Amino acid sequence: MSTSPKITVATTWLDGCSGCHMSFLDMDERLIELAQHIDILYSPLVDNKILPESVDIGILEGSVSSDEDVEKARAFRKHCKILISLGDCAVNGNVPAMRNHFKLADVIDHAYRETATLQAQIPTQQVPALRAIVQPIHAVVEVDIYVPGCPPSADTIWYVLSELIAGRQPNPSAVTRFGA
C-alpha cells in the first residue's frame, strides 16, 4: 500500500448518455488497483453530493446544453486542479450538438408537444433552461486534458489516470480518437 496521500477525484456528467461513466466502471478489477491511488470524493457513482473545496482531478462527461451544465462546468473548473473532458460529447459536442441544426424552440416543441401522448406541455419548472446551441466544455471553461471517444474505452481511461497518477502528461491521441 502506498503511504503517500491519495489523489482526489471528482466526476460528473452534463449533457451525455453516462456511457463514459459506464466505461469508467468497465475498468473492472483495475478499479481496485485504482482505488489504492485515488479517492473519488464526488461523482454520480458515489454518495457524496457536495463538491469538495479542492480536488486534484475533475472529470466531466457530456456537453454543455443547459444553464445548469454551465454552472457545473464552472464549479468543476473552480474546484479542480486538473480538468478532463471525457468523451466526444465533452470534447466536441457530439450527438447532443446535432440539435444545433434546428431552432431551439422547434426542438423543445418536438420533444414536449409533437411527440407527447399525454398532457403535452412545455415544462417551466425544475428543468434547466436549454441554451440556444450545444457546445463542448472548453467553450465555457478552460480544459486541461481532452479524452475523445464515444465512449473512450476502459483502457483509455485507465491509461490517462495511470499517467496522471505517475505524474506524467498523458497523450490521449496515442490510445483513442473521435468516435472510438
Place this chain on the structure above:
Amino acid sequence: MPLPANRPNVRVVTLQIDGQDLSAREDETIIEVCREHGIPIPSLCYLDGLSIWGACRLCLVEVTGQGRLLAACSTRVTEGMQIQTNTETLQRYRRTIVELLFAERNHVCSVCVSNGHCELQFMAQMCGVDHVRVPHRQVSYPVDSSHEMFRVDHDRCILCTRCVRVCDEIEGAHTWDVMGRGSDCQVITDMAEPWGDSDTCTSCGKCVQVCPTGALVKQGTSVGEMVKDQHFLPILARRRHIL
C-alpha cells in the same frame, strides 16, 4: 492539373528526408518518395492514381533554402534536396488545419457509417487533434439519398475532390463537380441535380470508394460498416496511362 507523365530517360537524384539519405527518380514527387520509404506524410486530397490537387495542405514540408513550405504531393524531388517532414511547426499547422475541417461541417464520428474507417478521423489522431479550438460553423447540409445504391452526406464532405477527379479521370463520366465558393462550396452531380436523376452517372461506385470520409457511402450501411477499397485505383490508372 495532372503532372506530365513519367519520361523514359530520367535521372536519379539523391536527397535527404528527415536526415535519411535516399535516392529517387527526378520525376517523382516528395510524397511518392516518402510513401515508398514508409515516411509518414499526412494528406487527404492526394491519392495514388489521381491527378495532383494540392489543396488539403497537410502534406506541406520544409525544404532547406525555400522561403515557403512546399506541398509534398506537388513538388518534384531535386538533387541534394533537404526535406523535413515533421517539425514542430508543421505539426502545429497540421493540427490547426484538421481542426478547421472538423469545425467546418458536422463530422460526428460516433454516428458515422465510416467510423473507424475514415481518413479524416485517422488524420486527426495522427496529428494529435484531441479537440477543436475554433467554434463550429453551424451550417446545415442536406443528405442526398436519391441514388438507389449510394448516398452523399454533404455534412461529412471535406471537398478533397477525389470523387470529382476519379469520375472524370478514371471513369470518364464527369458526373461530379464543385459549385459555389469558399465554405459554401459543395460537390454536385450533373448540374446540381439529385444524384439519382443523373444522366451521366454510371453507378460504378468509384467515387464512393475513393471518398476519404463518410460523405459518399453505400446505401444500407450502418455505423462503422462502410469500409472502402481503393486498391483498384493505381492499377486502373496505370492501365489508362499505358494507352
Place this chain on the structure above:
Amino acid sequence: MNLDDLADLAKQYRAVDQQVTREIRVCVAASCQSSGAGPVQDALVTALGTELPDCKVKGVGCMGLCSAGPLVAVAAPDECLEEATLYRDVTPADADDIIGTLDGAPLERLHCPTNQPFFARQRKIVLEHAGLIDPDSFKGYVAVGGYAGLIRALSEMTPSDVLREVTTSGLRGRGGGGYPTGLKWSTVAKMPAEQKYVICNADEGDPGAFMDRAILESDPHRVIEGMAIAAYAIGANKAFVYVRAEYPLAVERLHTAIRKAKRSGFLGNKIADTQFNLEVEVRLGAGAFVCGEETALMASIEGLRGQPRPRPPYPAESGLWGRPTLINNVETFANIAPIIREGGDWFAAIGTERSKGTKVFALAGTITNTGLIEVPMGTSLRDIIEVIGGGIPGGKAFKAVQTGGPSGGCIPSQHLDIGVDYDSLKTLGTMMGSGGMIVMDETSSMVDVARYFMEFCMTESCGKCIPCRTGTQQMHSILDRLAKSQGTRADLLLLEELCEVVQATSLCGLGQTAPNPVLSTMRYFRDEYEAKLSDA
C-alpha cells in the same frame, strides 16, 4: 513598315484635323461617365453647333481628378492637361457658358486650376495619353506617336534586343508582386516550345483600386502595343486580355482597339509587313477575385473553374494549356512602349534604386482629391496624401492609409515620410499591390477595417484549399466578435495563430496574404483591439 513610315502615317492622321485649333476635351472614362459626362458631351456638341469649325468636342480618357468630375478641358490640340483650362463638376447646363467663354477668360465658377499640386506634382508615363487622346481612335493614338515602340521593335530590334531593353529598364510587375519583368520575359523566351501565349491580367479586383480600368478606358492601344512587343520578344502568336466583366466600358474599348489595330495591320498576320503574327482575344472574368491569381486566371481562360493550382510549375514553364505563358498586368504592359521608344536606360533613371519608373495609384477614402495619379517610385506617402491628394477633408486627422487591397496593410502616420516602392512597403508589413490607396481618418475603427477585408477574402476564397476556405471564415467570425466588443483575449490569441497558419499554408496568394490586413492593424493599432476585449 519602319519608323519613318509610321511617322508619315502619324503626320497624315494629324493633318485630318489641322483646321482644329481648340479642343474641348470631355472625360469619357467610367467615373466621369457615372457622374454624367455623356450628357455633358452631348450638350457641348449641341452648344458648339457648326459656328466654330476650328473647335472640336472630343471624348478623352481619365484626367485623374475623379472627385471633380465630369471634367472638361479646353486646350489647343498640342497642349497637355497642365496647359489646358480645366472645368470641374460640369453639367449639361454649363455647355453654353463654356462655349461662350472659349475666346475670353476662363469661366470662373467651374474653373479648376491645373497648376495645383495634384496636377503639377505628377509624372506621367503610363497615363501620358490619358485625357489627351480619344480612346476609341486608332488614328488619334498613332498621331501622338503610338505604335512607335512596336514598329521600332519589329523593324530595328531582335527579340533579344527587346528583352535586354526591358531588363535594363528595371521594370517590375505592376500587378502587386513586383517580379522583374525582364526576367519573366527572358524565362518564357528561353522555353523551347512551338506555342507560347501572352496574357494581360486585367482582372483588377482590389477594393478601391481602378488603375487598370482607367488605363484600358483611356488608352487601350497602349496596352495592346505592349502585349504585341512582349509577344514578339518571347515568340508568341496568341494573346489574351483577361478583363473582368464588371468593366463593360474597358471591354468595349478593348474590342474597338483590337478591331482597329487589326484592320490597320498592327495585329493579325504579318504585322507591319514582317513575319510576326499576333491574335489578341478578350476573355471576360465572371466576377471572381481569385481569377486575378495567375493560375486561376489561366484555368478560367481554359474554360475550367477559376481555381489556382500549385506552383511550380510556373506559367513561364507550363501555363495556358500547358504551354509557356507570359502573364503581366495592364500597367506593366502599358510601360513597355515608352521603354522601347525611349530606351531602358531612360526608364531606369526614374524612380528608386530597386523600383524603377512611375506608379499609378488610385486615391480613395477620406481624401480631398480622390482619383488617379501617377508619380515616380519613391515619392513619399506624405506627398501623395497631403500634397497631391490634398489631405483629409473636414479638418479631421489622418489615421492610416491602406495599400495593397485585401493583401496589403495599413500604414500609420508615423511612417508617412517613407518613399513608396516595392521594398519599403514590404518592410512596413504591407505591399505595393496594384496601386489602390484607401485613406482613413481618425474616425475609422481599425478592427472594422480588418473585418471588412477579411470578409472580402472569405467571400472571395475559391474554396479549394482548407486553410483559406475555413481559416478566413474563422478569422472573420473572431474579428466580428472583436468588432462587437464580444471577443476575449483567448480569441485574440487564436486569431493571431490562425493568421500564421493561413499565411504559411494556403495554396495561393489570396490565402497567403489574407491575414495581412489583420497583422498590420494589430502591429500599429493593437490598442484598438485591446480596447474591444470583453475580458480586458
